[in-house]
Amino acid sequence: MKKITVALTNKHYDVLIEKGLLNNAGKLISSVWAPRKVAIVSDDNVAPLYQQQLADQLTNNGFTVHCYQFPAGEASKSLSQLQTLAQQLVTDNFNRDDGVVALGGGVTGDLAGFLAATYMRGISLIQVPTSLLAQVDSSVGGKTAVDLGTTKNIVGSFYEPDLVLIDPTTLKTLTQRDLVEGYGEIVKVAAMTGGNFWQLIEKIESPTDILANAMSLSEGSIQFKADIVMADEKEGGQRQLLNFGHTIGHAVEALANGKLRHGEAVSIGTVAICQDFEEAGKTVAGVTAKIRTQLAAVGLPVSSPLLSSPQILDKIKHDKKNHNGHLNLVYIKKIGQPAILTVPENQISNTLKVPRQ
Template identity: 55%
Template sequence: MMTVVHVDLATKQYDVKIDNTLHLKIGEMIQEVWTSRKVAVLTDENVGPLYLADVVKQLSAAGFDVLPVQVPAGEGSKSLATVGDVVSQLAMYGFTRGDGLVALGGGVIGDLGGFIASTYMRGIAFIQIATSLTAQVDSSVGGKTAVNLEMTKNIIGTFYQPDLVLVDSTYLKTLTDRDLVEGYGEVVKTSALDSEAFFQLTGSITSIEDLRQHAPELSEKAIAYKAKVVMADEKESGQRQFLNFGHTLGHAIELLAHGQLRHGEAVAIGMIAITSRFERDGVSPKGMTDQIKQRLDAVGLPTSSEIIGTSAFFDQLKHDKKNHNGMLNLVGLTSIGQPKIIKKSLSEMPDFI
């Protein structure tokens, strides 16, 4: 049975549809929200060979004029150079402001596609088909788009909401265990932010097979929480900052790992690092670090890194987009379901870490 999470914002409303048959209904689903037009389907070299031809076929059958666009897989494609290449293809194909872009892929493709859609001719229609667990539970919902600049992650971006998000757990079957599991870092994060009930659910996941089996339920709960937060704070001026739990340290770790760590892996490490420090300082209750670590260990996510505490690590924190005049808004948990912003100056961070 299809689950629909409705996102209702001041200037935009859209649905996140969750069902394991959506991959068979892409043309039908998109036809419900878009009239006939030119549609670019943006994907990468990992997802493209698996699903691009079928998506193009379905959209063409539904009356759309389809331009397939494939970019290299990985974080390196979140660059201004890639944006320029894709925009050139759209312009050469004659795309106008009445056309649209579909992001078919994981978090990188969603971020890149959303940024291109938001900036091409000052904005064209945008839809996400999330094929990774990271995208399904987190990055496809909320309207954040971004590309990186050199060693600074997500520093160039926009808030741009899609017209539709499709989440189908069938796509997860072709992910390697590592590619699947990295998305679980975001699930554990969300469960800790949300409630005891969701945190208990992640506590029941004891293997990668468990994760695969419960992926639709986990996606539904994570999306519902994120949608609630985004509807209350679309532009991250208040409680949406809670979603950065583990990310300030995690982004620094991810960038300094130079591709050796996936986003969700770095976030997992970041959550343990920040929670252990706040537990030490009495912000978080005793035992919370171990509770989170047990959930990450169950599926093989990393929980430590030698990068933390290096001079390069502290230098990277200066470039974090959440650095406000030398102050970082760190997210800690006073209990499960009760996140709190704790401000730390950059000069305090070496002693804190």
């Protein structure tokens, strides 16, 4: 079993990674939580696969379990769905000594995490991510949120879990599109990390290779993110590096109106910003081609007609990471060397070639 410890000023928790870990989840959870009432929150895709298994594990270890489901998809990451789940907790008499287990992908982790963060001003939370995107990215770092319309993650909080349990065998039940979506975030991290992690990425040539190397891919991604979060929990400085590929990616995702997954948009955004900075001489020549090749190898999109939309610049300017009229653009000087360039909002179009002609 791989263990990565996230040690923050006021919180310590472990991320455990092991094939077949769900078969032992009840015992692992009981090592950090005393018996209590637990809400297992899943969407209606994941719940039929793993919810009862986890419920049985917890029941066998002395917990009282309630299973909640919500409709799968980004549309459920809303204040109305949050209210529905909170009302279920009220109906089942949950109190501050109880807990929420987020079992599922990124939407579940964000939604159930924000539920735990806000119910009675905060109850205990454990993340059990079942998608690659959630395992390598959203389950670690404490970001929880819901969307307002097409504005992603605009209402939320930083709320760290007590434990993160990652079982790579859950990836086998994903569709190929759902699997490779998470790989967009992995390549983003590896490009910033360089070294052995990037060398591993260069060996990934298909979705099958992702599954075969899932343990190592998760460990490398999570260790990088954990190090960043421990240095900058609330995104005041270094944590902004995790936004590499997201400035353009979020804009493309919003314009796609649900037709692009988050990881797919990040893939497009990563290539686009690398191309812009390479053309400006700030990124070493050839880096964009390397990243594009690795993303395309598993079937991720590396460009989009939406990059030519007249609306994309407005979406970028109104990104929630806009600070007092400035955007901090994350790029890489070369593989393994990330950097941040602060650009005034009125000069974004001079730095990013959007909309593209």
